Amino acid sequence: MALNSKAPEGPLAEKWDKHKFNVKLVNPANKRKYDVIVVGTGLAGASAAASLAELGYNVKAFTYHDSPRRAHSIAAQGGVNAAKNYQNDGDSVFRLFYDTIKGGDYRSREANVYRLAQVSVNIIDQCVAQGVPFAREYGGLLANRSFGGAQVSRTFYARGQTGQQLLLGAYSALSRQIAYGKVKMYTRSELLDVVVVDGQARGIVTRNLITGETQTHAAHAVVLATGGYGNVFYLSTNAMYCNATAAWRAHKKGAYFANPCFTQIHPTCIPVSGDYQSKLTLMSESLRNDGRVWVPKTKEMAERVRNNEVKPQDVQEDDRDYFLERKYPAFGNLVPRDVASRNAKQMCDEGRGVGSTGLAVYLDFSEIIKRTSAEAVSQKYGNLFAMYEKITDENPYERPMRIYPAVHYTMGGLWVDYNLQTTIPGLYATGECNFSDHGANRLGASALMQGLADGYFVIPSTIGDYLAATPPKPVTTDHPAFAEAKAGVQARVEQLLSIKGNRTPDEFHKKLGHLMWEYCGMARNAEGLKFAKAEIAKLRKEFWQDVKVVGSGEEMNQALEKAGRVADFLELGELMVDDALDRNESCGGHFREEYATEEGEAKRDDDHYAYVAAWEYTGDNQPERLNKEELVFENVKLTQRSYK
Amino acid sequence: MAGSNPNAKPMNLTLRVWRQPNHQASGQIVEYKVNEISPDMSFLEMLDVLNEDLLHKGQDPVAFDHDCREGICGSCALFINGRSHGPEKGTTTCQLHMRKFSDGETITIEPWRANAFPVNKDLSVDRSAFDRIIQAGGYVSVNTGGTPDGNEIPIPKDISDRAFEAATCIGCGACVAACKNASAMLFVSAKVSQLALLPQGQVEAQTRVENMVARMDIEGFGACSNIGSCAAECPVGISLENIAILNREFLTAKVVSNNMA
Structure with a gap:
């Protein structure tokens, strides 16, 4: 079409x-x-x-x-x-x-x-x-x-x-x-x-x-x-x-x-703390107006901070790298989310991350508190600071926040x-x-x-x-398409309940999430994407043989609800991987490692990929068909984004 | 590990949980053990551990409402050890962390108890009465479009801030659960005073307060006896001052009302 x-x-x-x-x-x-x-x-x-x-x-x-x-x-x-x-x-x-x-x-x-x-x-x-x-x-x-x-x-x-x-x-x-x-x-x-x-x-x-x-x-x-x-x-x-x-x-x-x-990976979220973790909490981007993002300048200092030998607030100015301010002087800490996220990941990949996992950077408010007051900061961000403290048991007025990118928006x-x-x-x-x-x-x-x-x-x-082009006649659910769709929904519920396997919907969901984050997250490459595609297909097959849901469909049944949603995620996840594989360029949140500038920024390919990839479903377990909407720019000139 | 408290050790806990298959059935407290609970877990993550365990054993997991797990959507609603949202002041259940409990402790978990909040299942209750109270008048009657410029009517910052404070109610129902009369006065007053404080809301102030209070009574919430458990247990700190504002608005409305009903 x-x-x-x-x-x-x-x-x-x-x-x-x-x-x-x-x-x-x-x-x-x-x-x-x-x-x-x-x-x-x-x-x-x-x-x-x-x-x-x-x-x-x-x-x-x-x-x-x-x-x-x-x-x-x-x-x-x-x-x-x-x-x-x-x-x-x-x-x-x-x-x-x-x-x-x-x-x-x-x-x-x-x-x-x-x-x-x-x-x-x-x-x-x-x-x-x-x-x-x-x-x-x-x-x-x-x-x-x-x-x-x-x-x-x-x-x-x-x-x-x-x-x-x-x-x-x-x-x-x-x-x-x-x-x-x-x-x-x-x-x-x-x-x-x-x-x-x-x-x-x-x-x-x-x-x-x-x-x-x-x-x-x-x-x-x-x-x-x-x-x-x-x-x-x-x-x-x-x-x-x-x-x-x-x-x-x-x-x-x-x-x-x-x-x-x-998908958008938001730079300022509270880092993962353990395997039991059910969700991640955002710390609003508005905090980057007043907070300064940094990591220790050297791996050695980062290690001392990670081991609690030095408190972050005691790290001297000379030993800190305010990497966003350094690399993007025009926008500083206010660069777009994709740029901020990738840079945080890069710092951690270099071994300069903080927190016990090393997967965090600091967002520091000491300067604004000194310049104004803790009360002024509280007026602006009080509820966020309180939330941070509840979750981490650390006081962000005294000790810089630890943040790390997390999936936020699609x-x-x-x-x-x-x-x-x-x-x-x-x-x-x-x-x-x-x-x-x-x-x-x-x-x-x-x-x-x-x-x-x-x-x-x-x-x-x-x-x-x-x-206006539709006749204003009453609509009913009498058409056989309604009965057919209803029967399909009921059959699917019955199928989920009848498998009686050994693994919970959450276990499948966690595994899928891990594959997506590792291979289709902040950085992607063709090899990893192909691996993920095969693994997701395998996981989907296992799901329909081994998922465990108890109870019936005629009651409040949260595990059943969850199973239905995970089943759909397992199909969508594969399409995301297909799309990431098709797009042989880097743009915005889609960063293909093979397509980067010398400075490590996303490298677009406007000649071949200035299109919307619109995927068409063609049947169960069939490859989806790619339709393209070419994007036409009449009012802006396409340039390499620069926030320097 | 977050490294927030390197000395924190995993805990073993006994949970006494209200189980009730549906609204019609009767319920009972059932005891469960959960082990190796990290102090950095949230209370709901601890219940996730219990539910995964129950599911593996082929037993029905405990139903409870939750969604954002950031303390803002107002879904979570657990009565923990006899208190709305548990022991930590100014905190929803989802933001309560297990470091507030100790190893070996027994924790009793019940749903909100109020006639106006029937139990759906286990710890999930029906709070649609709150929606019907808002539908009775918790709005400004403006249609989309044709509104004046946002800066047309200046609003003093302190008034705007007070309206904001009232508007932060998350509609969780902790105030009702905390009240011995199961009154909804704090919830209703938060919306009444937000709109009464702002010029945009003043046009309909009289009918609003009358209609919302009438609806609250119809829904079967109890009377307010001004003890203040509601505000004490409110996870977002909605102030008792709002109830005073509601009473004033209500009296004013009654004095000048054309509504003889």
Whole structure:
């Protein structure tokens, strides 16, 4: 299938307005005749569900949580970008667009990114009107801070809990529509299949996680806002339930999966402490505004620090290497995430890492504390410092934080056109679930921006174009495709329960995560990827022979839920490896060791790889087919990224 | 190993865990042993160890709610040794670490106990009553689009900061579990005062407080007797001041209300 991005023609700055004029509209009186399913209630889902209901559509919203407020958007810390230029520091829509395209290492679609920058300003207004308590200056106006990959101060924040405050804002808008009866909310309901009728998405199959009941739901269109797939790696900063099942089920029904190998390894996370570890905790990137990243200058000093012979705070200035400041004087500690992560890994590979494992670098606040005060630092980052101390039992006001990169975000996801529609007509993907705006690397404070842009401002306009061409006749679950999909879901549950093997879903997940981290993580090479591909195929086979789940499908059964998600991760993991093998270049978070500059930076190959890799499912255990969307750059010049 | 405490030794513990197959069935405390627990583990990672062990033995793992394991999503909700989220002040269950316990200790783990929070299974409870209270008025009635510029209405920093403090409630229900009356006053007051403090929320302040309080009563939460266990056990430090603000808002609303119901 030829991939048509449907990006409008014409000057960049006029595309979105022109497109909004050209899309078909649904008559206000007819909107109530259309049902829309929204899966996921994070920033992208809750904002979409609320906004679509406000327009008059009947919305059915789904979450596997006990409440829509628990989606993992809630854990986002640092902030949300917007091109308000409140700081008079030279920001503009074009600059935010440019920074995002460059930060993504020129692997995203210009038209989408420009639109994102345009609507970013509306997001702030919307959230303020909802009562989101952003940080403010003494004069009563909104405060900003700077974030990695940018030289202007455009990040709006609510202490270290911006995601929480934005999500609670979207949740309140959603709650209002639930109260009005315009949204029917289904909690504790997990999507286990997408129903396609005559080539159009017409509904979903869910499992009630309390009763185990399998249900079918019909609608005129389906929006997936189901987040990213970082938990393929087992250990990540994602929440425990985050999974790829909704996106993967849609993929197997015909939605192409784009750039699966583009995963973001975040530089500032609390290091792994033991085998029992269930997840990793992020320390917000905003900390790099005031914290300085360093390791001991020599291996010998690093060893003394590791052995607790010298306290890090007692290491003399001359014995420290502030490696980001040294290598990237222009951006210093604020280089983009992929660059910061790779450099931390390099320091540890050189034997200069700290902590008892040697897999950590320091993030040091002593200078800012000296320059201002511990209280001032606490005002900005208090909750993060407290969290760090709870987890590590170390006081970051006195002793520098230990940090290490960890999987944080997935830039890849379901392929969508400019309307956010997947390759299945009537099926849309928003937020982290799609691939659209971040290219090969996402800049800090841009995930919240994209989730809310998609949900509040893009999908409410673009979905009408599809619905207007769909007859406003009631939809039902009578079509045999619903019964068939439901039977498939039930058969899979039965199969998982019937294996009665010896290894738990978590054991398989850990093993997969280890393979992905070692061979498809911060650095990749063809040999390692080929090895991982074979190992994953083997592991998947073992899973279906040896996984152990007890109990039944007609009850709350968390091990069964987990087994289903791990089964999907085992398939997606292999596709990620395939994608990483196909892309014989380095770009953003995808660092192939064979393709590096002399200075060890990512070396792109724009002549051969300036495309979106959109993978098409062709059948169980069949190789997926690669479709390409060539990326056209009319407004930015492709250059080697430089943050020096 | 984190190296945070090189002298910390693995612990052996006895767990007394509430097991209940579903809402209709009756439940009981069941005793389990867990061994070789690292002090650097979180409480939930300790339960992961128990559950992996149970699964290997072919027994039903203990159901409990959890997700972010960073103390922000509000999913985790365990009543540990008679206290909401356990012994450490200002901490959710997921951020509680085993270094707060000692080798050989017996730990009792129960779900939140409140009529308004029926048990789903084992340690998982149904907190949808909280959602219905928010649906009764915990929002500002603005549609998407057409909102004024974010800097149009200046808000004094101290007011904005106080609204933020109230808005940090994670909706976990620890306040209800800690209260002898199972009252939801702290939860409700946090949302009421966040929006009452901000100019955006003042337009609907009267109807909001009336409707949210009415919904709280319908859901079967108990009355507030101003003892303050809720604030003492709140993992994110929501202040009792919010209850005072709610009472003031509620009285004001009643005095000027057109709502005779």
